[in-house]
Amino acid sequence: xxxxxxxxxxxxxxxxxxxxxxxxxxxxxxxxxxxxxxxxxxxxxxxxxxxxxxxxxxxxxxxxxxxxxxxxxxxxxxxxxxxxxxxxxxxxxxxxxxxxxxxxxxxxxxxxxxxxxxxxxxxxxxxxxxxxxxxxxxxxxxxxxxxxxxxxxxxxxxxxxxxxxxxxxxxxxxxxxxxxxxxxxxxxxxxxxxxxxxxxxxxxxxxxxxxxxxxxxxxxxxxxxxxxxxxxxxxxxxxxxxxxxxxxxxxxxxxxxxxxxxxxxxxxxxxxxxxxxxxxxxxxx
Ligand code: C5P
Numbered sequence: 001x002x003x004x005x006x007x008x009x010x011x012x013x014x015x016x017x018x019x020x021x022x023x024x025x026x027x028x029x030x031x032x033x034x035x036x037x038x039x040x041x042x043x044x045x046x047x048x049x050x051x052x053x054x055x056x057x058x059x060x061x062x063x064x065x066x067x068x069x070x071x072x073x074x075x076x077x078x079x080x081x082x083x084x085x086x087x088x089x090x091x092x093x094x095x096x097x098x099x100x101x102x103x104x105x106x107x108x109x110x111x112x113x114x115x116x117x118x119x120x121x122x123x124x125x126x127x128x129x130x131x132x133x134x135x136x137x138x139x140x141x142x143x144x145x146x147x148x149x150x151x152x153x154x155x156x157x158x159x160x161x162x163x164x165x166x167x168x169x170x171x172x173x174x175x176x177x178x179x180x181x182x183x184x185x186x187x188x189x190x191x192x193x194x195x196x197x198x199x200x201x202x203x204x205x206x207x208x209x210x211x212x213x214x215x216x217x218x219x220x221x222x223x224x225x226x227x228x229x230x231x232x233x234x235x236x237x238x239x240x241x242x243x244x245x246x247x248x249x250x251x252x253x254x255x256x257x258x259x260x261x262x263x264x265x266x267x268x269x270x271x272x273x274x275x276x277x278x279x280x281x282x283x284x285x
Contacts, residue, residue, distance in 0.1 A: 002115055006038040006107040007285055008092045008100040009138060010168070010247045010254055014216045019187055024134065024151040030158070031138045031146045034168065035285040040067070042111045045083035048075070049132050056090035058176065059101075066105035074112050077128070092266055095176030097222075097248030099139070105132045106139030107264060129153070135248075144284045167259055169241060170280040172252040173228035182249040182254060185221045214245040214256075218270050221252035229253060232277065239266060249283040254282075 013030040019025055045051070050071045052061040059065065063072065067086050074080060086108060092100035109128055113120050119126075122140065129136035133151040143157040145164065223229040229246055232253040236244050241255035257263050263281035270279045 001044075002040075002042040002111050004040045004042070004107050004111050006040050006088075006092075006100075006103045007033050007139070008036040008103060008282075009033055009135070010170075010244050011097075011216060012214055012245070014218060014248070016183075016186055016190075016217045020151070021173055025183055025186070026150060027152055029148040029152055031148055032166070033139075033144050033154075034170075034282045036098070036170065036280050036282045038088055038091055038092050038100060038107075039109045040104060040111065041085075041087040041089075042108070043085040043087070044115060045085055047083050048081055049083040050075070051083070051085045052088065053085060054088040054090060056088075056094065058094035059088060059090060066101045066132055066136070067108040070108035070128070070136075071107045071112055073128055073131060074109070074116065074118065078086055078116075078118060080116055080118075084112065084115065093172040093174075093252065095178065096172040096252040097177065097179075097246065097250045098252050099135045099248065100173070102133050102135035103139045105129070105136045106150070106205060109136075110140065126155075135139050165284045167257050167263045167281070167283045168254045168284050169236065169257055169263050169270070170252060170254045171232045171236070171270060172278045172280075173232060174228070174276055174278060175220060175228060175251055177226065177249055177251050179249040182221055182225075185225065186218060189221055214243055216248075218249050219246040221245060226251050226278075235270070235273070238265075239269065241266070 010032045011029050015028045039041040050068055052065045052068050092098050109125050125140050126137050129140050130153045137153045137155050141157055145158040145161040147156045229251050233244050236255045243256040246253050267279050267281045
């Protein structure tokens with residue numbers, strides 16, 4: 001049996017460049033891994049079945065589950081005759097832009113590589129990750145910050161930020177947002193218009209002190225369709241948070257704060273204010 005943490009991500013920067021022929025979008029993004037995590041328990045089975053067990057009704061337990069797809073891909077590619085029970089204890093909000101499903105898929109790949117003694121190298125795991133989803137590759141790397149390009153699946157770890165630990169207040173309105181839907185809306189909104197890379201020069205100091213370089217091209221789209229995004233942003237700004245951004249295709253919104261104390265204090269105030277939001281104090285991991 002294996003017990004693993006499956007971490008969430010934030011996007012500190014996300015520029016959508018263009019629609020591709022395969023109907024994905026080329027983008028440039030800066031990923032951050034955070035300590036908000038699901039637990040994944042892998043238990044070997046006597047038969048060949050892959051069974052997903054999850055405590056959240058928001059997670060599908062059939063063959064559309066991304067962790068299921070990871071396990072099935074490994075079985076098919078490497079002719080594995082063993083099965084597995086994959087228990088997912090969900091803490092990461094689903095459909096929030098925090099990469100929970102992708103992270104579960106990567107954790108399943110990494111864990112089954114051990115459980116089934118496949119001895120796959122990182123490059124092979126990355127290729128498999130790509131086949132499961134655009135964001136899965138980031139979670140294969142054991143790194144806190146990385147650039148993503150292509151459809152988000154080409155990863156370059158940012159070694160210069162390896163020792164940086166940021167604290168965040170993270171708010172996820174209790175609604176689910178469909179990523180394909182948001183990209184389709186982006187297609188309509190930016191039709192014919194070219195987006196250019198906004199200036200991106202990151203160093204640890206800047207990230208800590210200013211939100212100037214925080215950027216997410218999808219925020220304007222999601223916020224138009226889901227007013228909760230703006231409500232959360234306004235609330236955080238009213239509370240004095242300066243660097244605020246939506247993550248991925250949303251609707252989760254985070255702020256960069258200066259300490260654990262500040263994050264925990266904001267969380268306590270926000271929890272008292274609204275029960276239509278899930279609130280977390282999180283840090284880079
Ligand atoms: O790769 P993944 O399954 O996570 O992507 C979900 C959907 O999000 C895709 O089917 C596509 O509609 C959209 N997407 C996109 N461009 C990306 C990533 C995702 O259009 N770079």
